[in-house]
Amino acid sequence: MTKKFMPVFTMILVLAFILTACATPTAAPVATEAPAADATEAPVATEAAPEPVTIVLWTKEGEADGGLQYVQGLADAFTALYPNVTFEVVNKEVETLREDFQTSSLAGDPPSLLWTVSDHAGPFTTAGLIQPVDELFDMSKYVESVVMNGSTWAVPISSGNHLMLLYNKSMVPTPPATTDEFVEVAKSLTSGDVYGFAYNQTEPFFANPWLGGFGGSVFAEDGVTPTLNTPEMVATMQFLYDIKYATPIMPLESDYNGADTLFKEGKAAMLINGDWSLAGYKEALGDNFGVAPMPEVSSTGMMPAPMTSGVYFMIPVDLAGAELDAVKMFVEFVTNLENQTSMVTTLARLPGSIEALSIDAITSDPILKASSEAMTYGTPMPTVIEMRCVWDSWKPEMISMLASASGTTPEDAAANMQAAAETCIGQLE
Secondary structure (H helix, E strand, O other), X not given: OOOOOOOOOOOOOOOOOOOOOOOOOOOOOOOOOOOOHHHHHOOOOOOOOOOOEXXXXXXXXXXXXXXXXXXXXXXXXXXXXXXXXEEEEEEOOHHHHHHHHHHHHHOOOOXXXXXXXXXXXXXXXXXXXXXXXXXXXXXXXXXXXXXXXXXXXXXXXXXXXOEEEEEEOOOOOOOOOEHHHHHHHHHHHOEOOEEEEEOOOOOHHHOHHHHHHOOOOOEOXXXXXXXXXXXXXXXXXXXXXXXXXXXXXXXOOOOHHHHXXXXXXXXXXXXXXXXXXXXXXXXXXXXXXXXXXXXXXXOOOEOOOOEEEEEEEEOEXXXXXXXXXXXXXXXXXXXXXXXXXXXXXXXXXXXXXXXXXXXXXXXXXXXXXXXXXXXXXXXXXXXXXXXXXXXXXXHHHHHHHHOOOOOOOHHHHHHHHHHHHHHHXXXXX
């Protein structure tokens, strides 16, 4: 088997109990005071002081989970090192940030720096609003980032947002290593209103890892041409159909909330969910809560490949001179080992720098350690606008196929989603 994300690591990549750039977020632990205590103690000014400049930093971090306080703490710590650099930290809701940045950029008055989600890279690069970062930073120091058309467009602050296998140790003492074992274990536990497995059957994001396990992907090598009508997609759809009807090991109906409830109530032995959900399950199940990578697909010998994303720095396209110099120093400051460690321990988020992946806060925690192994098999979420067409085309066909009375076969579903995706992408042009 091969790992698809960071091939040189053992089992020590990253994870945490939350990532905010997620469709189903949960709150991170609230910082009770301005964080970054580590940030004020560890860093030492080793570079020449930049020229006087004010960095206008727009961030999607809010007060509720302590994120805004953490960002402000980092800004204050940097100013303590370099008094010539001051900050104006502005919180904006994710969609508001996107809209306001586009408007301000067109008006010639963008902020100095963005602290935002990976999803914004697609529209920002398409509109030519941000600059590539390959020549500004040593990107080999970071977890794989937003790469489009051969250039890197963002520096990761945190990463993750990946799916994994979660299990109730009172029912499954050892997680299954292969899909054959997974099905057998789940079958033995399915009886009455208790199921061996549950997951969100309504969203393709939760089916996508299996596509990687069967050797497929959503795009061709160009990163924008959909590849949905393939034998690999047919095999993926057939697998999902079989574990629902041929086996069966799961409920006939379950969306995100339904699967979540079954698992928390002990009525589902295993579940697929993401890193944002770990804190809630730890609270619900206590010592019975277990985490593992999704099982290897027995027919291919390949691991499922969950999509990963994160939170990133993005730099406006026209930023230059002393302001750019100060921004570069601040980005490196935020992503140094001390401050990445501070982020993990303060906000329970996973680091974006490779150096921070092996910190004790991750490797000594069994849940984080297992979850970080799961992430090593992931692939970065495509940030191109064509990805929305893929999701929108995949969802109705998958739901139709999983409805027993529909008559939609896996072959039908794959062909129909490809046609719909091509039509959608054609309308983007």
